[in-house]
Amino acid sequence: MKIKLELFGASRDFSNKDYLEFNLKEKSSIKDLRKQILNFIENNFKGNDNYKKLVQSSAFCSEENNIVSDDYKITKEQNIGIIPPIGGG
Amino acid sequence: MLHAKIIDVTKEKIEISNAEKFIASSKCGASIYFVGTVRDLNNDKKVKGITYDSHDALVIKSFEEIYKEAETKFKFENIAVFIEHVKGHVKLGNTSIIIAVACKHRAQAYEFSRYIIEEIKKRSPIWKKEHYENKDSEWLKGNPIKSS
Numbered sequence: 001m002k003i004k005l006e007l008f009g010a011s012r013d014f015s016n017k018d019y020l021e022f023n024l025k026e027k028s029s030i031k032d033l034r035k036q037i038l039n040f041i042e043n044n045f046k047g048n049d050n051y052k053k054l055v056q057s058s059a060f061c062s063e064e065n066n067i068v069s070d071d072y073k074i075t076k077e078q079n080i081g082i083i084p085p086i087g088g089g
Numbered sequence: 090m091l092h093a094k095i096i097d098v099t100k101e102k103i104e105i106s107n108a109e110k111f112i113a114s115s116k117c118g119a120s121i122y123f124v125g126t127v128r129d130l131n132n133d134k135k136v137k138g139i140t141y142d143s144h145d146a147l148v149i150k151s152f153e154e155i156y157k158e159a160e161t162k163f164k165f166e167n168i169a170v171f172i173e174h175v176k177g178h179v180k181l182g183n184t185s186i187i188i189a190v191a192c193k194h195r196a197q198a199y200e201f202s203r204y205i206i207e208e209i210k211k212r213s214p215i216w217k218k219e220h221y222e223n224k225d226s227e228w229l230k231g232n233p234i235k236s237s
Contacts, residue, residue, distance in 0.1 A: 087215075
């Protein structure tokens with residue numbers, strides 16, 4: 001199941017594009033997606049601590065524009081937004 | 090009555106005249122304009138501009154929720170609220186956000202306006218990347234959003 005992770009804020013530094021793509025098993029959760037992103041950081045940025053902390057402190061947003069918990073089941077191919085800690089205005 | 094919008098600075102300008110037009114009403118005796126601008130110094134670093142990033146749909150949703158909560162909390166009548174926030178690169182001194190509030194009385198307008206900006210700071214998914222005079226730049230650390 002292909003998931004397009006839309007990047008926002010500091011997570012934009014993870015890629016030259018504004019998204020990353022991950023393949024998840026059926027019935028995966030946000031927790032599983034977070035693990036895959038951490039693996040991506042490990043493999044592509046030598047486990048950069050700041051990036052890992054950013055992923056660990058980020059929330060995630062479903063295609064329906066809801067902030068979802070780590071237990072949220074991803075049941076279809078969709079876009080998920082990573083929402084790093086905020087500080088605008 | 091609420092107007093909420095993200096302004097992409099590559100396509101249009103954020104302008105206070107639009108806020109004035111929206112909140113104008115003979116039912117209101119008090120209008121407050123909060124204008125946020127890019128400041129020249131942060132953490133002893135000389136700032137020359139900020140790039141704002143936004144999850145547009147979630148930001149608009151948060152503006153609407155904050156407005157509804159404020160309506161319920163304060164129970165003021167005949168309120169008009171205009172909220173616009175920019176996305177993209179904003180130079181030193183230029184505007185990043187306008188919150189205009191019109192109410193019957195001045196105390197209400199101050200209270201409503203203050204509530205909105207404080208909640209936006211806590212809850213709206215907007216990010217800032219500061220650009221400094223020494224050509225460095227960095228994303229500012231923020232507050233994590235929790236799922237409900």
